[in-house]
Amino acid sequence: xxxxxxxxxxxxxxxxxxxxxxxxxxxxxxxxxxxxxxxxxxxxxxxxxxxxxxxxxxxxxxxxxxxxxxxxxxxxxxxxxxxxxxxx
Numbered sequence: 199x200x201x202x203x204x205x206x207x208x209x210x211x212x213x214x215x216x217x218x219x220x221x222x223x224x225x226x227x228x229x230x231x232x233x234x235x236x237x238x239x240x241x242x243x244x245x246x247x248x249x250x251x252x253x254x255x256x257x258x259x260x261x262x263x264x265x266x267x268x269x270x271x272x273x274x275x276x277x278x279x280x281x282x283x284x285x286x
Contacts, residue, residue, distance in 0.1 A: 204229065211225070214228060
């Protein structure tokens with residue numbers, strides 16, 4: 199494990215010590231738990247984003263294949279392509 203140093207104001211530290219005491223743990227354990235939860239949530243969100251992006255790319259590829267005789271692509275679109283019809 200790595201050690202880190204964190205600077206916080208006195209009141210925040212006092213409140214953290216009280217919370218740690220309620221949970222029968224240490225301030226270090228609270229910080230460790232928080233950081234682990236934070237990084238796990240980020241990993242879950244990243245995985246969800248990747249899955250959604252892959253699903254959209256698959257959908258766009260299917261739409262492109264279905265409409266291969268038409269000009270253009272089904273997506274992803276850029277801003278100019280989205281508003282092109284409105285500008286005519």
